[in-house]
Amino acid sequence: MTTGPVSDRGFGPARHAELALLLEVAGTPKPGNVDRKRDLSDLHFEHFLTGAVGSASGLRLAEDGATVGAAFETAVEGMSRQGGGNTQFGCLLLLVPLVRAAAAGALSPDGVTDVVRSTTVDDAVSFYRAFEHVDVAVGDPPEDAPDLDVRRGAGAESALREQSLTLFDVMERSAERDANAREWAGGFERTFRAAESILEGDGPVTDRVARAFLDLLTEEPDTLVVTNHGEAVARDVMDRAAAVSDLDAAEELAESFVAEGINPGTTADIVCAATFVALERGVPL
Amino acid sequence: MTTGPVSDRGFGPARHAELALLLEVAGTPKPGNVDRKRDLSDLHFEHFLTGAVGSASGLRLAEDGATVGAAFETAVEGMSRQGGGNTQFGCLLLLVPLVRAAAAGALSPDGVTDVVRSTTVDDAVSFYRAFEHVDVAVGDPPEDAPDLDVRRGAGAESALREQSLTLFDVMERSAERDANAREWAGGFERTFRAAESILEGDGPVTDRVARAFLDLLTEEPDTLVVTNHGEAVARDVMDRAAAVSDLDAAEELAESFVAEGINPGTTADIVCAATFVALERGVPL
Numbered sequence: 296m297t298t299g300p301v302s303d304r305g306f307g308p309a310r311h312a313e314l315a316l317l318l319e320v321a322g323t324p325k326p327g328n329v330d331r332k333r334d335l336s337d338l339h340f341e342h343f344l345t346g347a348v349g350s351a352s353g354l355r356l357a358e359d360g361a362t363v364g365a366a367f368e369t370a371v372e373g374m375s376r377q378g379g380g381n382t383q384f385g386c387l388l389l390l391v392p393l394v395r396a397a398a399a400g401a402l403s404p405d406g407v408t409d410v411v412r413s414t415t416v417d418d419a420v421s422f423y424r425a426f427e428h429v430d431v432a433v434g435d436p437p438e439d440a441p442d443l444d445v446r447r448g449a450g451a452e453s454a455l456r457e458q459s460l461t462l463f464d465v466m467e468r469s470a471e472r473d474a475n476a477r478e479w480a481g482g483f484e485r486t487f488r489a490a491e492s493i494l495e496g497d498g499p500v501t502d503r504v505a506r507a508f509l510d511l512l513t514e515e516p517d518t519l520v521v522t523n524h525g526e527a528v529a530r531d532v533m534d535r536a537a538a539v540s541d542l543d544a545a546e547e548l549a550e551s552f553v554a555e556g557i558n559p560g561t562t563a564d565i566v567c568a569a570t571f572v573a574l575e576r577g578v579p580l
Numbered sequence: 581m582t583t584g585p586v587s588d589r590g591f592g593p594a595r596h597a598e599l600a601l602l603l604e605v606a607g608t609p610k611p612g613n614v615d616r617k618r619d620l621s622d623l624h625f626e627h628f629l630t631g632a633v634g635s636a637s638g639l640r641l642a643e644d645g646a647t648v649g650a651a652f653e654t655a656v657e658g659m660s661r662q663g664g665g666n667t668q669f670g671c672l673l674l675l676v677p678l679v680r681a682a683a684a685g686a687l688s689p690d691g692v693t694d695v696v697r698s699t700t701v702d703d704a705v706s707f708y709r710a711f712e713h714v715d716v717a718v719g720d721p722p723e724d725a726p727d728l729d730v731r732r733g734a735g736a737e738s739a740l741r742e743q744s745l746t747l748f749d750v751m752e753r754s755a756e757r758d759a760n761a762r763e764w765a766g767g768f769e770r771t772f773r774a775a776e777s778i779l780e781g782d783g784p785v786t787d788r789v790a791r792a793f794l795d796l797l798t799e800e801p802d803t804l805v806v807t808n809h810g811e812a813v814a815r816d817v818m819d820r821a822a823a824v825s826d827l828d829a830a831e832e833l834a835e836s837f838v839a840e841g842i843n844p845g846t847t848a849d850i851v852c853a854a855t856f857v858a859l860e861r862g863v864p865l
Contacts, residue, residue, distance in 0.1 A: 305661060310633050317602070317629040331616060331625065340616065341786050344602040345865045348595050351636070376590060377865045501626050580630045580662045 308397035309351065309358040311574040312390045316347035316383055318574075319567035322504030324545045326512070326536070327520075327552030328563045331501070335553065342379025349373035350387060357394040363414050364421025364462060367391045368428075375429040384431050385475050385519075385564035388422075389486065390571055392479070397575050404482035411479050414462035416455055422462050423451045432560075434472060434522045443468075474518045474561045478568070485511060489569035494578050500570070503578070505542055508566045512536035517559035524557065532557060593682035594636065594643040596859040597675045601632035601668055603859075604852035607789030609830045611797070611821070612805075612837030613848045616786070620838065627664025634658035635672060642679040648699050649706025649747060652676045653713075660714040669716050670760050670804075670849035673707075674771065675856055677764070682860050689767035696764050699747035701740055707747050708736045717845075719757060719807045728753075759803045759846045763853070770796060774854035779863050785855070788863070790827055793851045797821035802844035809842065817842060 306314065320343040323330035329338055353370025357363070370387045396407040427448040436444040442454035443465070455465075469476035478486055489507045496503035513536045516529030532552075539545045552558070574580075591599065605628040608615035614623055638655025642648070655672045681692040712733040721729040727739035728750070740750075754761035763771055774792045781788035798821045801814030817837075824830045837843070859865075 305658075306634065310636065314630060314633045317633065318626060321625060321629060339784060340606060341603060341784060341865060344606060345599060348599045348602065349591065351595065373590075499624060499626060580626060 306574070307358055308394040308571075308575065309354040311397075312354045312357075312394050312571050313347055313351045315390065315567050315571035315574055316350060316386060317344065318500055318504055318570050319386065319563060320344070320347075322501045322508065322566070322570075324542060324549035325505055325508045325563060325566070326539075326545055326549040327532075327557045327559045328508075330505075330549070333549060333553055335558065338379045338382065342377045343382045345377035346374040346379070346382035349376045350383060353387070354390065354394055357391045358398045360395070360398065362418055362421070363391055363395060363410065364418030366395075367418075368421040368425045371425040372428045381429045381431050383564075383567070384425070384429060385561055386567040388475055389478055389483070389564055389568035393483070393486070393568060393571055402572065402575055404484065404487055408482050411463050411466070416459055416461055418462035419455045419460050419465050420449070420452050422465065423447065423455065424449045432519060432522050434518075437468070440468075472518070472521075474515060475564055478565065483568065485514070485565050486568040487572060489566060490572035490576065493569055493573040494576055500573070500578055500580060502542060503573075504566055504570055505545070507569055508562060509536055509539060509542075509545055511562045511565055512559055518561035520557060520559050520561075528557070532559060591859070592643055593679040593856075593860065594639040596682075597639045597642075597679050597856050598632055598636045600675065600852050600856035600859055601635060601671060602629065603785055603789055603855050604671065604848060605629070605632075607786040607793065607851070607855075609827060609834035610790055610793045610848060610851070611824075611830055611834040612817075612842045612844045613793075615790075615834070618834060618838055620843065623664045623667065627662045628667045630662035631659040631664070631667035634661045635668060638672070639675065639679055642676045643683045645680070645683065647703055647706070648676055648680060648695065649703030651680070652703075653706040653710045656710040657713045666714045666716050668849075668852070669710070669714060670846055671852040673760050674763055674768070674849055674853035678768070678771070678853060678856055687857065687860050689769065689772055693767050696748050696751070701744060701746055703747035704740045704745050704750050705734070705737050707750065708732065708740065709734045717804060717807050722753070725753075757803070757806075759800060760849055763850065768853065770799070770850050771853040772857060774851060775857035775861065778854055778858040779861055785858075785863055785865060787827060788858075789851055789855055790830070792854055793847060794821055794824060794827075794830055796847045796850055797844055803846035805842060805844050805846075813842065817844060 321331045323332045350370040350373050352373050353366050356369055357366035374383050392407050392410040395410045396402050426445050466476040466479035470480040492507050493503045513533055520529040520532055539548055606616045608617045635655045635658050637658050638651050641654055642651035659668050677692050677695045680695045681687050711730050751761040751764035755765040777792050778788045798818055805814040805817055824833055
């Protein structure tokens with residue numbers, strides 16, 4: 296039995312992105328998230344498998360050079376064809392520009408920044424429309440911009456066009472309160488950093504994914520936890536993750552978070568994006 | 581949260597086949613096989629995830645009407661791009677003609693029989709060549725046909741051409757000793773029957789897959805178990821599976837089989853094919 300780097304595997308970026316979705320959900324323990332060992336009450340492992348396969352057409356569009364908005368909306372629409380609801384919306388928001396950058400031979404902070412800065416108002420409209428395919432947990436919009444509430448879906452189109460807001464502009468405005476938007480605005484800093492830790496880690500890739508998840512969780516309040524439970528709980532989650540010494544100890548935390556309904560989903564999005572970068576860079580499978 | 585039939589999902593046959601590969605390995609317990617809860621020593625869950633994604637290009641060829649041999653060889657080549665070795669060779673041997681039949685709107689015993697009976701000598705050559713991409717556990721060839729040993733790979737081409745053997749002919753000759761070849765020769769009888777039990781079952785599709793696996797395991801000696809351990813052990817496996825009353829009781833059997841190195845992999849192939857048929861027929865996800 297041998298393991299080979301990506302160059303031997305011959306997977307394109309879209310296939311690596313689909314595989315990243317699968318390896319992310321298989322990585323265990325990822326406290327509070329669906330993983331190989333745990334389901335949430337309405338959200339099961341098989342919903343994520345189905346969501347990953349459903350996303351593939353949109354990811355392929357991204358590889359083939361479609362606009363970020365069109366590829367993302369197609370991926371989300373395909374992802375939503377299962378009964379669990381939102382499985383991988385945030386992952387796809389990170390993966391689509393990364394796939395575009397990889398397909399252009401520029402999978403780096405600068406390369407992906409070029410991709411996201413090139414987005415247009417049409418991309419922003421597609422992004423808003425994607426919210427119509429699936430229920431996404433989001434916080435309230437800024438008080439001065441109720442017309443840009445993502446929950447308006449396609450209804451926000453005229454406001455976006457009047458204000459000439461590109462998808463990058465939308466992300467930049469959300470960067471302070473949303474960790475995924477912060478990746479867009481800041482060269483996918485945490486994504487690339489976590490990818491290095493996955494590449495340099497030991498053991499099966501799914502263990503590396505789990506360790507990277509725990510490390511990320513100690514760094515910043517998880518956006519989804521803030522949305523659902525508030526800042527104080529999100530800070531407590533960071534402390535509890537920091538107190539965990541290894542994957543065995545994380546098993547207990549995983550049981551606790553599931554029992555308490557704490558789902559650090561945004562951190563899982565970032566580790567999924569990092570897994571994609573690690574696959575592109577040849578992490579052995 | 582809702583569940584929808586396949587017509588709402590809009591997955592094509594190739595995507596359903598890929599999803600069947602994923603749902604099969606996720607179904608647990610499937611005693612003796614890799615599943616959501618168990619790895620084997622050299623063969624891990626993530627190898628199957630990677631194998632499924634790697635198979636997708638070949639499955640897409642089958643959906644697009646490529647010959648069975650070309651689609652199968654491409655799928656096996658893609659599947660083998662991971663470090664676990666043979667993950668889904670047998671599944672793909674069943675899935676490729678089923679995808680072809682589904683793409684032609686004829687996913688039925690007669691429809692798939694038309695597909696397999698239409699295979700050519702070239703398809704047989706491709707099938708033999710597929711053995712060069714991955715180590716597959718196989719029994720010895722019939723004593724009167726050493727030149728048709730699949731372990732010869734492309735080296736068997738001249739013998740196949742001299743004897744004008746199509747891939748269907750090859751399968752028919754192996755039907756007595758190989759359960760997958762028996763599906764080819766006999767209208768995929770067990771596949772379609774197990775698909776009905778998955779469709780009519782209760783609970784998550786992964787539980788239905790596990791129950792269908794146990795039912796199939798009681799029916800016939802598993803070909804891979806016969807190859808690795810002989811007929812007597814394979815008969816004992818059937819009896820032990822028959823003594824299991826439900827999925828909880830099967831957990832213990834799963835632990836025992838893994839400890840004893842008993843891997844009923846051919847039965848897993850058939851349940852994978854059945855899962856594909858169930859997906860095409862609208863099993864809810």
